[in-house]
Amino acid sequence: MDDMVVYLNGEFIPYSEAKIGIEDRGYQFGDGIYEVIRVYDGKPFALREHFERLTVSAREIELTLPDVSALERDALELLRRNDAKDCAIYIQISRGVTPRKHVIPFGLAPTVIMTAREAARYAPEVRFKGVKAITLPDDRWARCYIKSTNLLPNITAKLRAERAGAYEAVYLRDGFVTEGTHSNVFIAESGVLITPPLTNYILAGVTRTYVLDVARALGVPTREESISAERLAAAGEIMFTGTLTEIMPAVVLNGAPVGQGQPGPVFHRLYPKYLAVATGQESF
Numbered sequence: 001m002d003d004m005v006v007y008l009n010g011e012f013i014p015y016s017e018a019k020i021g022i023e024d025r026g027y028q029f030g031d032g033i034y035e036v037i038r039v040y041d042g043k044p045f046a047l048r049e050h051f052e053r054l055t056v057s058a059r060e061i062e063l064t065l066p067d068v069s070a071l072e073r074d075a076l077e078l079l080r081r082n083d084a085k086d087c088a089i090y091i092q093i094s095r096g097v098t099p100r101k102h103v104i105p106f107g108l109a110p111t112v113i114m115t116a117r118e119a120a121r122y123a124p125e126v127r128f129k130g131v132k133a134i135t136l137p138d139d140r141w142a143r144c145y146i147k148s149t150n151l152l153p154n155i156t157a158k159l160r161a162e163r164a165g166a167y168e169a170v171y172l173r174d175g176f177v178t179e180g181t182h183s184n185v186f187i188a189e190s191g192v193l194i195t196p197p198l199t200n201y202i203l204a205g206v207t208r209t210y211v212l213d214v215a216r217a218l219g220v221p222t223r224e225e226s227i228s229a230e231r232l233a234a235a236g237e238i239m240f241t242g243t244l245t246e247i248m249p250a251v252v253l254n255g256a257p258v259g260q261g262q263p264g265p266v267f268h269r270l271y272p273k274y275l276a277v278a279t280g281q282e283s284f
């Protein structure tokens, strides 16, 4: 896909021609924000919500965004130019290119890139078998609601998870679940779906909101409540949610089976409806 068309600062150009200055602050400081949007059969899912969150992230790091409705249109144009059907749009906005110094120069133009890459889909066998998870201490900063490109803690935690043969790590802060390294976390207890409430320590996942709405539409009771490490370990079901993850059941936690050791009834109820909503086949 390296002949794909990418978006760089208002232009649609071939991948091989897209170049960014070596002093880009995204590269030097992780001074940037991003979004990932899933596209099903050419139709972006929850485009508006992702751009709303991008606006929040920009505001929180005091970055002046280019016109968001123009960016939305450009994202659609990128799909058209690549004839992209099942893919993920990646949008990254960094502070811009300037000689390295901590202070942010006034009026610096941000660097805006977008790609539309084929989305890695999980084989149904993987999802319906379920995955392994571990817990790790949440050693990130206190502003995890910002979707920052500065993902060092997340990628090193994901590496540790992978080394342990796990798909994802559940972050624990002071003994309570925050989220995953690249997903939000849900549990089910006796048919009730539970996820931690939104705080500054959690990304407000777009999928998280849809999963809560799907559950309500199906009559599955939901609660936003703190989940202790002990409660997590005793849960009948554990699920991760995210744009590319969709809903992924965990069947092993720290080497011990979750519930019956297979994806549970709440997952089986939620997932088909979530997919139908995400792909635009059904609404609520």
Ligand code: PDD
Pocket (backbone or CB within 6 Å): 036, 154, 179, 180, 181, 182, 183, 184, 203, 204, 205, 206, 207, 208, 241, 242, 243, 244
């Ligand atoms: N990650 N929490 C974290 C830390 C995440 O990185 C993500 C998504 C989520 C789920 O958010 P959403 O449902 O809006 O995708 C929660 C993206 C997909 C990534 O970094 O690739």
